[in-house]
Amino acid sequence: MTPHLFCLVAQSDDLALLPALADAGVDGFQVRDKSLATGALVTLTRAVIDVVRPSGAQVVVNDRLDVALAAGADGIHLGTDDLAVADARRLAPSLLVGATCRTRAEVVAAAAAGADYAGFGPVFATDSKPGLPAPLGLSAVTAAAGVLPLIVIGGLSAATAAEARAAGAHGVAVIGGIWRHPDPVTAAKELVAAVG
Incomplete structure (x- = not known):
């Protein structure tokens, strides 16, 4: 089942907070750290x-199917320049497979290729990732909406997450909405309530 709230995780984040975030109801974690070598990324994953699965949360790895398989992750999230969704589905039929999309046509194509969900965005303006296209709104x-579960990303807070759910999103993925908040666990609880 596709999580409703993904928290993106890098080595630089406060990993000691992960159990509390999972206990607060964050049901998905996406490991994304392009600065790490393969072995270090497997170790991080x-x-x-180890710390979030006891709470029932799922873990997906951004871009790297090899790392997801080596670490025993639940899934993989693929960007437009990564391994093709159809290849990931063939190589790892039991994994949750997400695909980055920006239009309904891309969501339809991802579904046809075997994706389980579409990462959709940026919906609002964000500075968590440089070089992104204009917000979709x-x-x-x-x-x-209506083809695959949409996990929207980009500039999300509890208020905008609730708006995204009302607009048809299955859930949200956040970076700054948790990690840049003065109290990440409180932020997570508010986001969980917004997407619940």
Whole structure:
């Protein structure tokens, strides 16, 4: 089942908070750290799995199917320049497979290729990832909804997460909405309530 709230995790985040975030109801964690070598990324992924899986949370790895398989993760999230969704589905039929999409047509294509969910965004303006295209807005979420579960990303807070759910999103993925908050666990609880 696709989580409703993904928290993106890098080595630089306060990993000691992960058990509390999972206990607060964060049901998905996406390991994304492009600065790490393969072995270190496997180690980080295993560490995340060890502390959040007891709460029932799922762990997916951004971009790297090899790391997801080596670490025993629950899934993989693929960007537009990564391994093709169809290849990931063939190589790892039991994993949760997500695909980055920006239009309904891309969501339809991802579904046909075997994706389980679509990462959709950025919906709102964000500075968590440089070089992103212009925000899509909530109308794009509504237009793309109904094909695959949409996990929207980009500039999300508890208030905007609730708006995204109302617009047709299955759930949200956040970086700054948790990690840049003065109290990440409180932020997570508010986000869980917003997408619940």
